[in-house]
Amino acid sequence: MRMLKETFSVPRADMASAEAFASVGNVGIGFDILGHCVAGAGDRADVRRIDEPVVRIASIDGVVLDLPLRAEDNTAGAALISLRRALDLPFGFELTLHKGIALGSGMGGSAASCVAALVAANELLDEPLSREALYPYALDGEAVASGSRHGDNLGPMLLGGLVLSTHDRLVRIPVPAEWHCALVHPHYVLETRRARAALAGSYELGNFVAQSANLALVLAGCYRGEAALVREGLSDVLVEPRRAPLIPGFAQVKQAALDHGAMGASISGAGPSVFGWFEDAGSAERASLAMASAFADAGYASDRLVAPVDGPAARVG
Amino acid sequence: MRMLKETFSVPRADMASAEAFASVGNVGIGFDILGHCVAGAGDRADVRRIDEPVVRIASIDGVVLDLPLRAEDNTAGAALISLRRALDLPFGFELTLHKGIALGSGMGGSAASCVAALVAANELLDEPLSREALYPYALDGEAVASGSRHGDNLGPMLLGGLVLSTHDRLVRIPVPAEWHCALVHPHYVLETRRARAALAGSYELGNFVAQSANLALVLAGCYRGEAALVREGLSDVLVEPRRAPLIPGFAQVKQAALDHGAMGASISGAGPSVFGWFEDAGSAERASLAMASAFADAGYASDRLVAPVDGPAARVG
Numbered sequence: 001m002r003m004l005k006e007t008f009s010v011p012r013a014d015m016a017s018a019e020a021f022a023s024v025g026n027v028g029i030g031f032d033i034l035g036h037c038v039a040g041a042g043d044r045a046d047v048r049r050i051d052e053p054v055v056r057i058a059s060i061d062g063v064v065l066d067l068p069l070r071a072e073d074n075t076a077g078a079a080l081i082s083l084r085r086a087l088d089l090p091f092g093f094e095l096t097l098h099k100g101i102a103l104g105s106g107m108g109g110s111a112a113s114c115v116a117a118l119v120a121a122n123e124l125l126d127e128p129l130s131r132e133a134l135y136p137y138a139l140d141g142e143a144v145a146s147g148s149r150h151g152d153n154l155g156p157m158l159l160g161g162l163v164l165s166t167h168d169r170l171v172r173i174p175v176p177a178e179w180h181c182a183l184v185h186p187h188y189v190l191e192t193r194r195a196r197a198a199l200a201g202s203y204e205l206g207n208f209v210a211q212s213a214n215l216a217l218v219l220a221g222c223y224r225g226e227a228a229l230v231r232e233g234l235s236d237v238l239v240e241p242r243r244a245p246l247i248p249g250f251a252q253v254k255q256a257a258l259d260h261g262a263m264g265a266s267i268s269g270a271g272p273s274v275f276g277w278f279e280d281a282g283s284a285e286r287a288s289l290a291m292a293s294a295f296a297d298a299g300y301a302s303d304r305l306v307a308p309v310d311g312p313a314a315r316v317g
Numbered sequence: 318m319r320m321l322k323e324t325f326s327v328p329r330a331d332m333a334s335a336e337a338f339a340s341v342g343n344v345g346i347g348f349d350i351l352g353h354c355v356a357g358a359g360d361r362a363d364v365r366r367i368d369e370p371v372v373r374i375a376s377i378d379g380v381v382l383d384l385p386l387r388a389e390d391n392t393a394g395a396a397l398i399s400l401r402r403a404l405d406l407p408f409g410f411e412l413t414l415h416k417g418i419a420l421g422s423g424m425g426g427s428a429a430s431c432v433a434a435l436v437a438a439n440e441l442l443d444e445p446l447s448r449e450a451l452y453p454y455a456l457d458g459e460a461v462a463s464g465s466r467h468g469d470n471l472g473p474m475l476l477g478g479l480v481l482s483t484h485d486r487l488v489r490i491p492v493p494a495e496w497h498c499a500l501v502h503p504h505y506v507l508e509t510r511r512a513r514a515a516l517a518g519s520y521e522l523g524n525f526v527a528q529s530a531n532l533a534l535v536l537a538g539c540y541r542g543e544a545a546l547v548r549e550g551l552s553d554v555l556v557e558p559r560r561a562p563l564i565p566g567f568a569q570v571k572q573a574a575l576d577h578g579a580m581g582a583s584i585s586g587a588g589p590s591v592f593g594w595f596e597d598a599g600s601a602e603r604a605s606l607a608m609a610s611a612f613a614d615a616g617y618a619s620d621r622l623v624a625p626v627d628g629p630a631a632r633v634g
Contacts, residue, residue: 031522033530164537166530169549171537202519205348208528208555213350213483215529216536220481220488223540232486238525 014049016123020115020314022101022305023108024183024275025152027162028236028266029215035108035152035269036162036175037311038183041303043109044098045076045116049124054092055080062099064109071095072144075110076117079141083121086137093121104189106269108153110145112314114138115157119314131158131313132170139167146192153269160313162222175310176225180284182257183307184291185273186300190246195270198242211238218264227263227279234264234277247272249298256294260287277309331366333440337432337631339418339622340425341500341592342469344479345553345583346532352425352469352586353479353492354628355500358620360426361415362393362433366441371409372397379416381426388412389461392427393434396458400438403454410438421506423586425470427462429631431455432474436631448475448630449487456484463509470586477630479539492627493542497601499574500624501608502590503617507563512587515559528555535581544580544596551581551594564589566615573611577604594626 021042027034043062050056055071071077080093095117101109118134118141138154155165164171217233220226244250247267257265257276261283265276274291278284288304295302338359342352360379367373372388388394397410412434418426435451435458455471472482481488534550537543561567564584574582574593578600582593591608595601605621612619 030529030533032526033533164530164533166534166549169534169546171534171546173537199522203522203525205516205520208520208525209349211525212347212529212532213481216347216350216481216532217483217486217488219533219536219540220490223536229486229488232483 014124015046016120016316017044017046018116018119018123018314018316019044020112020119020157021312022112022183023153023156024181025106025108025269026239026267027218028234028240028264029211029218030152030164031239032150032152033165034162035156035165036181036309037156037160037313038107038181038305039307039311040305041107042100043112043116044100045113045120046096047117047120047124048094050092050094052092053084053090055084056092056094058094058096060097060099062097063101064099064103067097067099067103075141075145076113078144079114079118079137080121082137082140083118083134087125093124102185104191105185106190106267106271106273107183107185108157108269111138111142111153111157114141115154115314119316123316134158135170136168146196148196156311157314161310173219173222175222177308177310178280179309180278180281181275181307181309182278182284182288182291183268183273183275183305184253184288184295184302186248186295186302188248188272188300190270190272192270195243195246198246199239203238207238211236230277231263234266236266240266243267243271247274248300249295250274252294252297253291256290257287260290262287281306331441332363333437333633334361334363335433335436335440335631335633336361337429337436337474338629339429339500340470340473341498342423342425342586343556343584344535345551345557345581346528346535347469347481348556349467349469350482351479352473352482353498353626354473354477354630355424355498355622356624356628357622358424359417360429360433361417362430362437363413364434364437364441365411367409367411369409370401370407372401373409373411375411375413377414377416379414380418381416381420384414384416384420392458392462393430395461396431396435396454397438399457400435400451400454404442410441419502421508422502423507423584423588423590424500424502425474425586428455428459428470428474431458432471432631436633440633451475452487453485463513465513473628474631478627490536490539492539494625494627495597496626497595497598497623498592498626499595499601499605499608500585500590500592500622501570501605501612501619503565503612503619505565505589505617507587507589509587512560512563515563516556520555524555528553547594548580551583553583557583560584560588564591565617566612567591569611569614570608573607574604577607579604598623
């Protein structure tokens with residue numbers, strides 16, 4: 001038996017690649033805890049297993065160029081350092097990043113680099129980990145980028161679909177296959193740290209109660225596949241009012257989504273991208289055009305993504 | 318056919334009775350929006366349809382005697398007034414209340430009176446309403462008692478089980494049949510208004526994020542029937558810290574529940590009753606004794622209820 005196993009064993013490759021897709025963080029009503037993937041844009045990582053016990057970044061190309069090349073300062077580099085340290089690996093990784101998601105777009109660009117790098121590196125381990133087991137290292141990487149340990153983009157990238165991401169647990173929430181997201185990204189950079197600063201200060205309990213009710217309605221609507229519940233709940237009364245002024249044309253873009261049948265619309269992640277949820281692909285497509293048109297009226301060109309809410313997890317290859 | 322129908326039609330009774338059971342409001346992580354019924358204690362209402370277009374309270378007996386007899390000032394009376402007004406009824410109601418739930422106990426006593434009265438009166442309508450349709454009138458009644466329009470006790474009493482109650486919607490959440498609640502009521506009155514006053518002031522966003530994550534974990538755990546998720550989420554980090562000092566022995570009572578296998582334990586409604594959720598009836602029964610013992614150590618006798626989390630709706634008869 002032992003011989004047989006050896007006969008069929010394939011030498012582990014010393015190189016692997018993975019792609020992680022864009023995501024809508026927060027989903028309006030789940031600040032820092034809820035997110036879902038959106039196919040159509042993503043970051044790729046090529047990772048090489050190297051003998052030296054270090055993590056180094058060979059190069060970064062794509063839509064973002066001015067990222068730190070020092071591994072400790074780079075979100076993907078920091079995630080691999082955390083992985084190496086936790087598993088006490090005797091080897092290292094060399095990382096090449098291909099950025100497909102703009103930074104400061106609110107589409108989870110830093111998380112995608114983290115997850116792509118980890119999913120690729122995981123293929124090079126002698127005993128690869130589960131996607132859930134990669135989550136803590138992804139959180140370590142994300143903290144370097146955003147200054148905050150939150151997994152609302154990481155969870156969906158690791159598992160796919162709509163995911164509840166707490167500090168130490170990922171829970172995938174079912175979503176009807178036909179529900180689609182329109183995600184529109186204006187060419188305007190809003191730094192995550194600036195968007196976070198807008199949230200400083202204290203909050204009223206009444207707003208929390210309203211937001212909790214909305215979160216619960218959306219979760220119940222997803223589990224039951226009832227758009228009416230999501231339509232009632234998908235409204236951010238807590239965070240959106242503080243961040244909306246940072247996004248040119250936000251009110252008009254949101255209204256364009258609602259006018260075209262959105263169950264709800266709000267800021268994707270820290271913004272400035274705006275998303276809407278729709279009951280079918282056609283509505284989402286039409287709405288995305290109207291949303292882009294509203295951004296144009298505010299003076300900004302934009303990119304559009306229309307894809308199922310129940311989007312794909314990061315994939316190897 | 319018409320004759321046949323008339324032959325078999327039963328004259329509508331001019332009197333009906335209903336019972337609404339105690340409930341655990343808030344359930345720790347769903348302040349003002351989540352609750353579930355607990356069989357074993359309840360308020361009963363006898364309602365008589367009268368020709369005069371008024372609502373009057375004939376008498377109140379049971380465990381609470383010092384309640385307003387003026388209909389406008391009584392929670393159940395106000396609910397019936399609201400119902401009469403909305404439906405523009407040409408007749409009135411005479412109400413007799415039998416209180417089985419102590420006021421100021423955190424077990425939904427005012428809500429139970431409201432719901433029992435409405436469910437009984439509904440039987441006397443020429444075209445009875447659905448339970449959901451009674452909800453707005455119940456909210457009107459509850460507002461008289463608590464000064465706040467919240468339905469976390471009303472929803473479960475109307476529908477049964479664990480219910481999400483927003484301003485205008487009730488959603489029943491599935492709960493495994495074997496999960497049990499231990500609800501322990503110390504003989505100590507904590508007025509709802511005083512418990513609400515403890516919540517004044519502002520809140521940190523971080524606490525809200527943690528509480529939202531807990532709420533989402535509990536909801537996902539209920540939908541999936543996974544106790545591990547509820548065990549992780551059933552912890553109130555927002556409201557409990559402010560109210561716990563108002564309840565003698567709270568920390569010890571909660572610890573007793575956790576020591577006996579509670580998935581989580583917190584304050585029922587506005588307190589001082591304390592509840593725990595358990596995976597089976599035996600654990601809940603044993604825990605309830607330990608919880609009562611801890612209240613005794615703090616100087617208070619108590620009553621115990623042990624019943625399924627998926628408790629019964631108010632019933633006619």
